[in-house]
Amino acid sequence: MKQLYSNKGVSTIVGSMIFLSIFILSITAIIIWTQNYVNYAENTREELEFMIEKSRENLIINSINSSGKLTLAINNPTSQTIILKQIWANHSFQLGEWIIPANSLVYINTTLDYVNTSKVVTSKGNIFSVIPKLEGIVEKGKWYVQWYNLSDRRVFDKNIGESYWYDLCISFDWASSITDPVCGPYTQVGFNATTRIIALSSKIYINWYVGEECRIIVREIGYDSDWQDNLGYVELNVTQNATYTITILYSRWTGKAFLTLNIVNADFAI
Amino acid sequence: MKKGISEIVAILVMLLIVSSIGVVIYTYATGYFSLMSSAITERSKLDINTIKEKFVVVDVIINKSNNTEICAAVYNYGKTSIILKSMFINGTKAITNEEEIFPGEFKWFNGTINMVIPSNTTIDLKVVSSLGNYYETVIFQ
Numbered sequence: 001m002k003q004l005y006s007n008k009g010v011s012t013i014v015g016s017m018i019f020l021s022i023f024i025l026s027i028t029a030i031i032i033w034t035q036n037y038v039n040y041a042e043n044t045r046e047e048l049e050f051m052i053e054k055s056r057e058n059l060i061i062n063s064i065n066s067s068g069k070l071t072l073a074i075n076n077p078t079s080q081t082i083i084l085k086q087i088w089a090n091h092s093f094q095l096g097e098w099i100i101p102a103n104s105l106v107y108i109n110t111t112l113d114y115v116n117t118s119k120v121v122t123s124k125g126n127i128f129s130v131i132p133k134l135e136g137i138v139e140k141g142k143w144y145v146q147w148y149n150l151s152d153r154r155v156f157d158k159n160i161g162e163s164y165w166y167d168l169c170i171s172f173d174w175a176s177s178i179t180d181p182v183c184g185p186y187t188q189v190g191f192n193a194t195t196r197i198i199a200l201s202s203k204i205y206i207n208w209y210v211g212e213e214c215r216i217i218v219r220e221i222g223y224d225s226d227w228q229d230n231l232g233y234v235e236l237n238v239t240q241n242a243t244y245t246i247t248i249l250y251s252r253w254t255g256k257a258f259l260t261l262n263i264v265n266a267d268f269a270i
Numbered sequence: 271m272k273k274g275i276s277e278i279v280a281i282l283v284m285l286l287i288v289s290s291i292g293v294v295i296y297t298y299a300t301g302y303f304s305l306m307s308s309a310i311t312e313r314s315k316l317d318i319n320t321i322k323e324k325f326v327v328v329d330v331i332i333n334k335s336n337n338t339e340i341c342a343a344v345y346n347y348g349k350t351s352i353i354l355k356s357m358f359i360n361g362t363k364a365i366t367n368e369e370e371i372f373p374g375e376f377k378w379f380n381g382t383i384n385m386v387i388p389s390n391t392t393i394d395l396k397v398v399s400s401l402g403n404y405y406e407t408v409i410f411q
Contacts, residue, residue, distance in 0.1 A: 011288060018292040022299045029303040036314035043318045086345065086376070091331050093343075123374075125326045125347035198392070198410075220390070241392045243410050269410060 054124040063130045065114040072108045076100040086121040141268045143193045150188040154251045173258040190251040199238040201265040207233035208261040215249040243269045324348030345376035353400040357381035
C-alpha cells in the first residue's frame, strides 16, 4: 500500500509535467500569434497614416520656358512639406531632391528641354502634371471658354475674358431682350468653348437648342456643323475609346441668349 | 513474494506506457505548435510586406512595329524592395523579364505583346508585383 502511494505520486508528477509542457507550448503559440497580429495592425496603422499624408499632397505647377530649358514654378498650397524626387519632360527625366515648403512658391530650374507636357513625382508617389495645352490652354476634364464681344454676327474680334466649365452638358439661359447685357457690359457676345472628350461608343450624339446660333466642330473627324439655330442634333461615327477635340462656337447678336447642348456617349478625356 | 514482483512489474509497465504516450503527445504538440507559429509568422511577414509595397507608373513609352512594346517607368516609393513580375496590356499578358526595384528608385519595366494597337485608342496598362499588388493606368496615345 505504501509502495502504491509512492508510485502514484511519481505518475502524477510525470503527468503534470507533460500537461504543463503542452500548456506552456500552447500559450507560447497564442502569444506569438497575438504578437504577429499586433505587428500587422501596427503596420496597417502606419500605412494608413502614410496614405492620409499622401492624399493631402497638392501642387499647382506652371512651366516656364527659360531660354529653351524647363523651369517650373511650383506652388505648395498645403500645410505640409512636399519633396520632389523626379521631374519629367516628355520622356526625359531629371532625378534629385527638391523640397517645397508648406504654403510657398518655389522655382526649379531644370536641365531638361522645355516642352508643353511635364510632370513631377513626389517622394510619396504622387504625380502632378503641368496639364497639356491644346489651342492655347485647353485642359483635361473641363471646357476652356474664350469670351468675345462681337462687332457683327459671328465675328469674334474682341476677346473679353476666359473661363472654364466643368460639365460636358452646356446649359444657360440669359437675358430676354437685346437691351440686357449678357456678359458684363456687353450685349453682343460669343464664345469659343473647347475640350477633349473620349467616345464611350462607336456613335456620339450631339443635340442642341440654341438662341441665337451655335456651331459644332469635331477636329479629328473633320466634322463642322456650320452655324445652327433653334434645335437639332447630329450623329457622329467615331471609334470607341478614342479621344476627340470638340469646339462649340456661340454667337448672340440681338435675340434671347440661351443654349442647351448635350453630348451622348462621351465623357471628358482624363 | 511472487505477488510483490508482479505488482512492481505491472507498475513499471504502466509507467512505461504512460510515459510513452506522454512523449508521443508532447512531440506531436511541439511539432504542431512550432509549425503553426512559424506559419503564422511567415504569413504575417508576407501580409506586412504586401501592405508596405508601393509603386507607381510615372511614364510610359509605346513602340510599335510588328508588335507593341510598352516601356513603363515604375517608381518604388515604399520602404521595401519590389519585384515586378508581369504586365497586362488591354487584358493580354505581355512578355516581360522580372525587375527588382529598391526603395526610392525607379526602373523601366518592358513588356511586349504580339499585336499592334491602333493609334488614337486607349491602352489599359496593368503592372503586377510578385506579392500580387498592381498598378493600373489608362494611356491615351
